[in-house]
Amino acid sequence: MHSAAPALDDSSLFLAWDRLRRPVWMFDPAASKGVYANTSALVLWGSDTLEALLARDFSNLSPAVKARTDRLVQVTADGETVSERWTFYPNGQPVTVKATISTFVLADDRPVLLFEAAPIEVGPAERRAVEALRYAPTLISLFDQEGGALFCNPAAFSAYGSETLAYAERFVRPEAVESLRTRALEGNSASDVCEIHTSQGIRWHHLVLTAVPDPVTGEISLLLSEQDVTARVEAEQARAAAEQKAAMAEARQQFLSDMSHELRTPLNAILGFAEVMMHDTLPERTLQQAGRIHEGGQRLLTLVNEMIIVSDQDVIVPEGHATATATLGAPKTGVPYTRHPDSGPAVLYVDDNENNRTLVATILAAQGVHCETADDGLQGLTAVEQGDFDLILMDIAMPVMDGVEASRRIRALAGDRGAVPIIAVTANTLPEQLASYAAVGIDDCLAKPINMVGLLTAVSVWGAGRPEVVQDSAATAECGASTGCLN
Template identity: 55%
Template sequence: MAPHRFGAGWDRLRRPVWLYDPRTGQKPYANPAALSLWGAESLAALADRDFSAQSPAMKTRIQRLVEQTAQGAAVSERWVFFPHGQPVTTQAVVSMFVDDDGQALLLFEATVEDVPVEERRAAEALRHASTLISLFDIDGTRLFSNPAAFRAYGDMEGDFAARFAVPEEGQAMLTAAAEGSVSELRAVITRDGPRWHHMGARPVPDPVTGRTCILLDEQDVTLRVEAEIARSAAEQKASMAEARQQFLTEMSHELRTPLNAVIGFSRLLADADLPTAASDQALRIHGAGLGLLEVVNQMIADPLGQTVQPLPHPAASADIPGEEAEQGLSNGGETGLRALYVDDNESNRTLVQAMFATMGFVCETAVDGRAGVEAAKSGDWDVILMDIQMPVMDGVTATRMIRALEGAAASTPIIAVTANTLPDQIQTYVEAGMDDCVAKPINMVELLTKVSHWAQGCWRETALAGPTATAS
């Protein structure tokens, strides 16, 4: 029904005039010229049409008009309508109209235009494009923006720098674009919150005034940027984890190696037939070494809980516990159990030789992995003890080379003797072909028990369950 205040006057106008309800999409009034434009016989026939199926660009454009005309402003812009599917290009002035019931409607006053085909197609493509496109004057004031840009920024679209998360970056880009094309990735603030946009700005002439303007196009690349940030963060986390593990490995090696000598030799001294005062001093050194080892374990967060058994009083028996260990001791005494110990540290080599000597075992040494491989080729060994971190050739590489040898040498049981006992390191030893592991500082009882076990010919009958696995 026509508004009673203006209906009669509007009906006499030759230009199309109609009211549009943005809430329902209906046209509660249209003058005869508007009915002709829309190809409707009557207002009732026009009202029967369903205008609710709108594209996102159209919905955004209508919302923009509602916001822009709410304070009494009139907006002049080109509209292409499609009555019965046929395009009609108009230049329309749109303003806010409040009807008798207090409802805010949009008042369209249109003039039909004859616009070239290419220009019409370009205009419609621009309005429906997902790329955010805006035109600014040289000072950064918006002259035009397509629905996608308005949908992203709303009221913030009016100022070039205001859409940037860091406005100074926007001002710098505006200044640079006046001299030539600029392409940058920038953080922006949209209606949906912070986003990442790839922005391209370039100088163009204003088709209305001829003055230089800045054309800005934007693509939302937030998902891609966030994926890249997540990937970078994951790589950094992995790098930090690797660096931490490397630090733990080096600290473990550097601290446990001297402790190996302190704890090991003090044990041998305490087991020796020394005067009471000297034995007591050896026990004190041994106890201090164990205490320091506990501090080291806590500092490097030892994941395997490696500990050394407390040293018994010299009067107590230091024999290897268990029936199997006793058999190994007997076998070593009668046949001379032969072991090859590969380690670049002289104190470690001397200590292990001294430990073996207490049991009557024979222990020969090599100073690095390469020398260890050569010794493994030529010797008849019951067991090979292999340090890991060595110059010339490390213990893992040496183990792989021994396993690749021909003949019985390739089958010799190999026990890692190392301060590097993190879980993934142990897995590396297993994959290289090692059969067991003894952690440094060396526990004499553990070492001799494992050597005895593997020298009995039962190697490879049990899998390496962990660095502290012992014979059952």
């Protein structure tokens, strides 16, 4: 229950308080103004008159004092009293008192805080320790061994909105409660970072729990200090999530690349040889069977493409023809390739798959094009160093030396050998992969499974020498109808 409210025009009660040697004053926390002070309180506050004291502006309270005042309003609202030590600074000089605080309701129904103070002598070290505790931004709470609340500083009260919140009630995850408590009671400071219920919602706090003697009862109590580390934890979580997402994306891309290569490579031989047979002089029944093989292979290729597209719609190039986003590489600026005059282009095909090498060589031989082959990138590099070729068809995924590294080393060769056109022939046609091909000077890309028309068109375009527009390093080239230029 609130204290009975005297009429403000009835000065008998205030006259009685004026005769007291104990300082008594009233403070309105809503208006941050003084309401009344007796003569002893005027002396304590270092004010000559009541009017001068009431004219003082207390609106600029520190966060710690504001939190402490809010706590007093809440705790004493239902008639309870609070006894605690306060240090005031009238005229800049510290004065420490033992104050009994309660809520007093004025005649106009305005609740104010009633302070009854008794000055006490406190040593400098103790005074500084108490004030440091009250102003510290670290949340400090004291509990008994069972976790009942004994004390909290203003920072802790501000965070929880209560000075009676029990130890266990603060934790989001109950399993952390006993672990910290047991370790602390065993004589060791226990620390952890936990999710905590606060008046601002769930936050992450760094907690340190220590067993200490209660200075009032002498019994073992639990001292808890807390710091809000939500921003740091959320930043670490965001970084970990980003790293996991990047790792998953990298793993997915590797999976798509491997699946594309492993599925399309055998289809390259099936479709290619079926197409060769269809253009050969064979009995009608054999030609029909070759056609059925080719048709079945095309259906399987469509299914493979659709499976990969479903896995990653944005990065897979369907139907075996790459479209690129990279800038056309001019491998030797100012050193255009000059085709060697002979009966036809000399082609080098580098691929670790024997079926692929046989297929390409067979298709080109049927058109009168001479084609030499190499089993891996290192053999291909040696062949270019020792021979004269008008065009290089370069597989990418190969043992010993892959096609990207082989192309990079070919571009480092002097003269025409370093400028010979290179076409990637590969099942690895993701945009990032096409960009890496262009970066080392690969001119074009044929996606596996290759078809006869696409292969012959590419050989016709590039085997006649690099087009004039390609010789200008600032220019870009138009893609052929059946090739995917890196432009």
